[in-house]
Amino acid sequence: MFNFNKNQLNKKPQNHTPLMxxxxxxxxxxxxxxxxxxxVSKALRNSVEISEDTRQKVQAFAKLYNYRPNNIxxxxxxxxxxxxxxxxxxxxxxxxxxxxxxxxLVANKRGYNVIVGLSNExxxxxxxxxxxxxxxxxxxxxxxxxxxxxxxxxxxxxxxxINQGMPIVMFDRVVNEIPCDKVVVDDVKGAxxxxxxxxASGCKNIAIITTKDYVSVGKLRTQGYLEAxxxxxxxxxxxxxxxxxxxxLSDDHLDKLEKEIELLFKSNKSIDGIFAVNELxxxxxIKVARKLGLEIPKSLQVVSFxxxxxxxxxxxxxxxxxxxxxxxxxxxxDLLIDRLEMDEGDEEEEEVYETVVIETDLIERESTK
Amino acid sequence: MFNFNKNQLNKKPQNHTPLMxxxxxxxxxxxxxxxxxxxVSKALRNSVEISEDTRQKVQAFAKLYNYRPNNIxxxxxxxxxxxxxxxxxxxxxxxxxxxxxxxxLVANKRGYNVIVGLSNExxxxxxxxxxxxxxxxxxxxxxxxxxxxxxxxxxxxxxxxINQGMPIVMFDRVVNEIPCDKVVVDDVKGAxxxxxxxxASGCKNIAIITTKDYVSVGKLRTQGYLEAxxxxxxxxxxxxxxxxxxxxLSDDHLDKLEKEIELLFKSNKSIDGIFAVNELxxxxxIKVARKLGLEIPKSLQVVSFxxxxxxxxxxxxxxxxxxxxxxxxxxxxDLLIDRLEMDEGDEEEEEVYETVVIETDLIERESTK
DNA sequence: TTTTAACACGAAAACGTTTTCGCAAATTAA
DNA sequence: TTAATTTGCGAAAACGTTTTCGTGTTAAAA
Numbered sequence: 001m002f003n004f005n006k007n008q009l010n011k012k013p014q015n016h017t018p019l020m021x022x023x024x025x026x027x028x029x030x031x032x033x034x035x036x037x038x039x040v041s042k043a044l045r046n047s048v049e050i051s052e053d054t055r056q057k058v059q060a061f062a063k064l065y066n067y068r069p070n071n072i073x074x075x076x077x078x079x080x081x082x083x084x085x086x087x088x089x090x091x092x093x094x095x096x097x098x099x100x101x102x103x104x105l106v107a108n109k110r111g112y113n114v115i116v117g118l119s120n121e122x123x124x125x126x127x128x129x130x131x132x133x134x135x136x137x138x139x140x141x142x143x144x145x146x147x148x149x150x151x152x153x154x155x156x157x158x159x160x161x162i163n164q165g166m167p168i169v170m171f172d173r174v175v176n177e178i179p180c181d182k183v184v185v186d187d188v189k190g191a192x193x194x195x196x197x198x199x200a201s202g203c204k205n206i207a208i209i210t211t212k213d214y215v216s217v218g219k220l221r222t223q224g225y226l227e228a229x230x231x232x233x234x235x236x237x238x239x240x241x242x243x244x245x246x247x248x249l250s251d252d253h254l255d256k257l258e259k260e261i262e263l264l265f266k267s268n269k270s271i272d273g274i275f276a277v278n279e280l281x282x283x284x285x286i287k288v289a290r291k292l293g294l295e296i297p298k299s300l301q302v303v304s305f306x307x308x309x310x311x312x313x314x315x316x317x318x319x320x321x322x323x324x325x326x327x328x329x330x331x332x333x334d335l336l337i338d339r340l341e342m343d344e345g346d347e348e349e350e351e352v353y354e355t356v357v358i359e360t361d362l363i364e365r366e367s368t369k
Numbered sequence: 370m371f372n373f374n375k376n377q378l379n380k381k382p383q384n385h386t387p388l389m390x391x392x393x394x395x396x397x398x399x400x401x402x403x404x405x406x407x408x409v410s411k412a413l414r415n416s417v418e419i420s421e422d423t424r425q426k427v428q429a430f431a432k433l434y435n436y437r438p439n440n441i442x443x444x445x446x447x448x449x450x451x452x453x454x455x456x457x458x459x460x461x462x463x464x465x466x467x468x469x470x471x472x473x474l475v476a477n478k479r480g481y482n483v484i485v486g487l488s489n490e491x492x493x494x495x496x497x498x499x500x501x502x503x504x505x506x507x508x509x510x511x512x513x514x515x516x517x518x519x520x521x522x523x524x525x526x527x528x529x530x531i532n533q534g535m536p537i538v539m540f541d542r543v544v545n546e547i548p549c550d551k552v553v554v555d556d557v558k559g560a561x562x563x564x565x566x567x568x569a570s571g572c573k574n575i576a577i578i579t580t581k582d583y584v585s586v587g588k589l590r591t592q593g594y595l596e597a598x599x600x601x602x603x604x605x606x607x608x609x610x611x612x613x614x615x616x617x618l619s620d621d622h623l624d625k626l627e628k629e630i631e632l633l634f635k636s637n638k639s640i641d642g643i644f645a646v647n648e649l650x651x652x653x654x655i656k657v658a659r660k661l662g663l664e665i666p667k668s669l670q671v672v673s674f675x676x677x678x679x680x681x682x683x684x685x686x687x688x689x690x691x692x693x694x695x696x697x698x699x700x701x702x703d704l705l706i707d708r709l710e711m712d713e714g715d716e717e718e719e720e721v722y723e724t725v726v727i728e729t730d731l732i733e734r735e736s737t738k
Numbered sequence: 739t740t741t742t743a744a745c746a747c748g749a750a751a752a753c754g755t756t757t758t759c760g761c762a763a764a765t766t767a768a
Numbered sequence: 769t770t771a772a773t774t775t776g777c778g779a780a781a782a783c784g785t786t787t788t789c790g791t792g793t794t795a796a797a798a
Contacts, residue, residue: 022534023505025784036748041786051746066529070505072450073784075441076753083484083506091469094678097461104460104487113501115452115484118473132482136392136439136754137452160435165391283682290684309463313652314683315659394754405778410756420776442754445783505784 024065033061075136083113084336085138087129089121089146089173094279094308095325096144099171102329103142110337112139119146127157139340140167142332145175147246151214169336171328173216174355181335182355183328187217187305190321190360191224192231194303195275197319197362199232201301201369203273207240207264209281218243221277221305239268244281257281261288274302279310282318286367302367316366328358393434402430444505452482453705454507456498458490458515458542463648463677464694465513468540471698472511479706481508488515496526508709509536511701514544516615520583538705540697542585543724550704551724552697556586556674559690559729560593561600563672564644566688566731568601570670570738572642576609576633578650587612590646590674608637613650626650630657643671648679651687655736671736685735697727 030037035054043050043058044067050058061067075081084107088096100116107114115138117129126146133141141161149155150173158178162168171183198206208225211218222241229236242264244257261284265271274289276282282304286296294300296316304311307322335354399406404423412419412427413436419427430436444450453476457465469485476483484507486498495515502510510530518524519542527547531537540552567575577594580587591610598605611633613626630653634640643658645651651673655665663669665685673680676691704723 026786027784037785038749038787039747042747045786049746054746068500068504069786070445070784072441072444072505073753074786076439076445076755076783077785077787079753081441091460091473092463092466094461097466100460100485101487104485108486108498113484113486113506115482116469116473117477117482118470129477131437135437136441137482280682283684287684309678310682313649313679315652315656395756396754406755407757407779408777411777414756418776423776438756439754442783443756445753445785446755446757448783 023070024062024067025070026067029058029061029065029067033058080139080340081137082111083115083138084333085115085117085130085133085141085143087117087119087126087133087141087143089119089144091116091118094310095172095306095323098325099144099329099332102326102331103333104329105326106330106333107337110333112333112337119149121147123148123152123154130157130161134161134164134166138166140169140336142169142171142329142336144171145173147215150175150216167336167339169332169339171332172323175216179351179353181332181339181353183332183335184355184357185323185328185360186357187220188224188227190305190323190362191221191275191277192228193360193362194305194319194321195225195228195273196232197364197368198273198275198301198303199228199234201273201297203301204234205240205268205270206234206273206275207242207268207271208275208277209242209244209261209264209285210277212243212245215246218277225275240264240271254284257284258288261285262292265289265292265294272300274300276302276304279304279306279308279318279320282320282367283310283314286314286316297367297369301369303362307363311363311365319365319368320363322361322363324358324361331356331358392439393431393436394439395436398427398430398434398436402427449508449709450506451480452484452507453702454484454486454499454502454510454512456486456488456495456502456510456512458488458513460485460487463679464541464675464692467694468513468698468701471695471700472702473698474695475699475702476706479702481702481706488518490516492517492521492523499526499530503530503533503535507535509538509705511538511540511698511705513540514542516584519544519585536705536708538701538708540701541692544585548720548722550701550708550722552701552704553724553726554692554697554729555726556589557593557596559674559692559731560590560644560646561597562729562731563674563688563690564594564597564642565601566733566737567642567644567670567672568597568603570642570666572670573603574609574637574639575603575642575644576611576637576640577644577646578611578613578630578633578654579646581612581614584615587646594644609633609640623653626653627657630654631661634658634661634663641669643669645671645673648673648675648677648687648689651689651736652679652683655683655685666736666738670738672731676732680732680734688734688737689732691730691732693727693730700725700727 026037026040030040039050039054040058043055044062086100086103091097104114115133117133119126119129123146126149155175155178158168162180168180170180174182174184195206208222210222213219226236242260265288274285276285282302286302289300296302303319305321307320311318311320395406395409399409408419409427412424413431455469455472460466473483484502486502488495488498492515495518524544524547527537531549537549539549543551543553564575577591579591582588595605611629634657643654645654651671655671658669665671672688674690676689680687680689
């Protein structure tokens with residue numbers, strides 16, 4: 001019934017590895033079975049136009065040769081790639097990698113792939129990366145802005161991308177100027193909660209270790225700290241606010257960080273609570289505090305942001321504000337894909353953008369009472 | 370001199386956002402300038418076939434409209450995507466994310482993008498992910514094998530991919546059966562070094578906390594442990610070898626882990642050194658040991674594999690074997706791209722595969738004397 | 739038997755490039 | 769002036785799909 005003549009298939013008489021069979025195309029199947037390309041295509045998609053007989057013949061042949069439609073050709077034809085571009089500052093970072101996990105999860109579930117670009121906190125790399133991907137490789141972006149970009153406040157690459165009809169979803173480090181969907185945590189609220197916990201556990205002199213203000217989340221967490229103090233009628237003291245310039249000089253940066261924290265403790269002997277805007281600041285503070293003879297949580301309690309591997313596994317384990325990175329990623333992916341697939345039907349949708357706030361949770365562990 | 374009539378450009382009379390200018394194509398430029406597509410293409414690539422005049426005209430117009438060649442069309446035409454597929458078990462993992470950093474670094478430098486798939490340690494997801502990408506989306510793979518795959522020892526998806534002419538580079542978790550380039554660390558040697566350090570620092574009763582043997586790296590590190598003992602004429606004791614079944618039930622897994630380690634200590638009071646095959650086992654061991662009243666490094670010294678965030682920042686900081694994940698990633702990317710670009714010129718290259726060993730380093734910190 | 743309808747398939751366009759080849763017009767040489 | 773070049777550009781193919789439309793053949797209806 002089916003008589004294929006396999007031998008004439010490969011033009012090259014033989015390939016180096018004996019089993020080598022290069023990816024087969026519709027055209028080759030058509031030639032082999034002596035039908036047209038259209039017929040093959042239709043047969044594989046079970047079109048009623050094709051007779052039962054040829055359909056089976058084609059499908060059997062395709063299966064035998066493990067035919068799979070070429071993705072690139074499909075992308076070109078459909079003018080969409082089913083691929084999402086992710087641009088993040090760095091990947092060796094608990095929070096960002098959990099976000100990617102979330103994105104990948106729903107992207108895969110909804111038939112999309114993810115392609116990752118790292119800005120390494122650099123404006124130029126962010127721009128280059130976006131340009132590389134925006135030329136047809138992807139359907140939309142999910143990104144978190146590089147520190148340098150935030151500092152320079154130059155967002156033209158975002159607006160251009162959006163103007164070319166490519167949707168963006170920003171998460172965590174976002175800016176209001178850009179019209180796009182956003183997924184954020186309520187940093188202010190999370191910080192308030194964290195500081196509130198310290199107050200409730202009896203802290204009277206709570207210091208904050210945070211970043212310089214241009215890092216949006218640092219600023220917001222500082223704001224939350226201040227609001228929490230106010231709410232509890234505690235007068236904030238400038239000397240209790242330590243703003244770190246993080247130049248990512250990770251090596252000597254750590255030394256400097258320790259020095260600055262040590263200075264904080266030494267010039268404020270009464271500190272009994274620390275709110276750190278990230279894990280590293282928190283564990284470093286604990287380290288310094290211990291060296292100075294403070295006991296955790298007895299004489300010093302610590303709360304940090306970002307429920308990462310350090311919080312969970314260092315000793316003492318840290319009470320932290322969990323940002324639910326995976327949930328953020330999932331939501332961002334859903335927002336983006338929804339928009340991509342909405343565009344299909346109704347091109348002139350009223351463009352109204354959403355900002356989704358993912359609730360934070362305070363995870364209590366050993367660093368607080 | 371150049372008189373473009375921009376207005377006739379967009380077929381749709383107006384788009385929703387005022388500035389909206391969709392990506393422009395060669396065809397549109399050609400139409401607008403009333404020349405052929407070929408002319409536009411050549412003009413943009415500075416072909417000598419095109420007169421100075423038209424060349425400038427075309428280039429000016431292209432610049433004005435910010436023309437960029439469509440990547441997908443190029444991929445289809447050139448039959449290569451300049452994209453590398455990465456498949457790893459998980460991304461929220463210090464080692465893997467450093468490897469990605471390395472891959473991305475050289476990939477970008479050499480004009481490639483990276484697309485990431487997560488197997489989540491599952492055989493099925495690994496297969497699916499590879500199939501999704503192998504249909505034209507990428508030029509080659511860099512991957513580390515899922516635990517489930519290692520357990521089942523079913524590698525058909527790798528051989529099929531390779532037989533279709535798509536190169537693979539494996540790293541860290543590799544299998545010898547598959548003919549491809551590999552980048553590994555010398556786990557045996559690294560483990561020997563680590564255990565050697567413990568011996569040199571005076572440990573007499575060194576226990577190992579490792580994984581079940583099907584995880585290749587766990588097995589090798591155990592082997593290194595045994596070899597080190599032998600080398601120092603220490604008789605290994607089965608009761609000092611704790612093999613953890615890691616079902617990734619991270620929550621209750623941690624509890625169980627602690628229980629097992631506690632049992633280890635209790636039934637071997639004389640333990641004065643621990644070699645853990647990963648950071649988590651190490652910090653957990655320290656935590657348990659402390660609870661039992663042991664002091665680090667005074668009465669118990671600890672060395673672990675993987676120089677991650679826990680090793681650096683927990684207290685005490687950990688003496689670890691650094692695997693140089695970034696270097697691994699860089700090397701893997703170079704190997705893959707070399708092979709991809711070699712294939713171009715000389716299709717029938719003698720297929721000889723390389724296994725590159727990246728040297729480990731022992732980083733001494735506070736958990737050893 | 740003739741007309742109509744159903745059936746089965748192929749040609750061609752389109753997605754956006756690059757590149758080979760051919761062909762007119764303009765320039766130079768004879 | 770005629771012949772031989774050079775110059776400048778366009779047509780078309782190719783990459784691998786999907787889909788619309790047209791058409792010849794066969795079966796059913798008149």
